[in-house]
Amino acid sequence: MADTSREWRLAKRPHGEPELDCFELHERDVPVPERGEVLIRVRYLSVDPYMRGRMRDSESYADPWAVGDPLRGGVVGEVAASESDRYDVGDLVSGRGTWADYTVLDAADVTAVDPDIADLPAYLGTLGMPGRTAYFGLLEVGEPKPGDTVVVSGAAGAVGSTVGQIAKLNGCRVVGFAGSREKTAWLTEDLGFDAAIDYRAREDYAAALEEAAPGGVDVYFDNVGGPITDAVFTKLNRDARVAVCGQIAHYNDEEVPTGPRKLPSLIATRARVEGLLVRDFATRHDEANDRLARWVDDGDIVHRETIVEGLENAPDAFLGLFAGDNVGKQVVEVSTPP
Structure with a gap:
């Protein structure tokens, strides 16, 4: 095990779209776990759009x-040192850590991963937080019924791609918005979407x-906001359900945008909009983890990760989210197996 660990820190708050000088790479001693904790050698690190909100000096859900x-x-990686009876050195686990080579986590907040079901990066995507978001967001908020038309924005991302596949498993017609021919082809040819819009x-x-x-929209899973959402609101059917998961089109806005006023359409449709x-x-979470793992293991859900190599490139990977660089989940490979 190394003596030092690199660690990314917030250097300054961004105005508009973040730039590389908002991030600063430090070197520190490898942290030492205390009682009940484990030290993780990070193999893969997740970058996610919601992190942009945490860079603001304002109250939010995070x-x-x-x-x-x-x-x-x-993060997902190997236990390098353990002060807990729950995990031994060498165990593969996932949790929420720092952008670093090594991170200390409370063992109670760590989950074991099974590389026989999927490669480790999948546990930051379909088999991790994004997959759980898709699972609960669609099934509990969207309440899809067989025969419904489900529209997903940001459909080629980690959440959206999983939403669409779960909707298909529930007998729905699925339409996805994505930002390239490659992405729309992936949605229809590999994931089973009925249609995709570039x-x-x-x-x-x-x-x-x-x-x-042509039959309208029964469920809209919104990861994007902006003009796409404005258009979908004009196509909502009576009693439609809208699950608002993300608004990446607005994350870098300095002022709250005022778009077309769409709320009156909810009166006639009696549509429900829920964040x-x-x-x-x-x-x-265990329910979602188990069911998603079964679907992946059985081949009912396909996952894909875009991997950026090197902890030093983590800010670039994060900024790439706003440029639409990723297909599926965007992750950073921090280290290879020893």
Whole structure:
């Protein structure tokens, strides 16, 4: 085991889209676990759009990072040292740690992973927090019924790609918005979506929806916001359900944008719009983990990860989320097996 660990910290708060000088790489001694803790040698690190909100100095559903704080996110790796009876050195686990070579976690907050079901990066995507978000967001908030038309924005991302596949397993027609021909082809050819719309190639989203979902929209899973969501609201059926998971189109806005006023359409349709946070389902995470693992193991759900090599490139991987660089889950490979 090394004597030192690299660690990314927030160097300054961004204004608009973050730039590389918002991040600073430090070197420190490898942290030592205390009673009940484990030291993890990080193999893979997750970068996620919600982290942009933690870079602001304002209240939100996640506490903001202070300038100088280490950046935090999902990690998967090996137990390098243990002060807990729950895990032994060499065990493969996942949890929420720091953007670092080594991170200390409370053993109670760590989950064992099974590399026989899927490679380790999948436990930061479909078999991790994004997968649980898709599971509860669609099934509990979206309440899909067989024959429903489900529309997903950000459909080629970690959450959206899983949402669409779960909807298909529930007998729905699924339409996804994504940002390239490669992504839309992946949705329809590999994941089983019934239709996919390349929002970079189409200007009239409402017309594109009319072609892809002529019967209207029963469930909308929103990861994006902006003009796509404006268009979907005009196509909602009576008693439609809208699950608001993310608004990446607005995460770098300095002022709250004022778009077309769509709320009046909810009166006629009696549609329900509900925001969701996966942590609200914390007592049921094992349920989602087990079911997602079965679907992946049986080949019913396909997952994909875009892997950026090297901890030193973690900020680039994060910024790539806003450029749409990733297909599936964006992760950083921090280290290879010893």
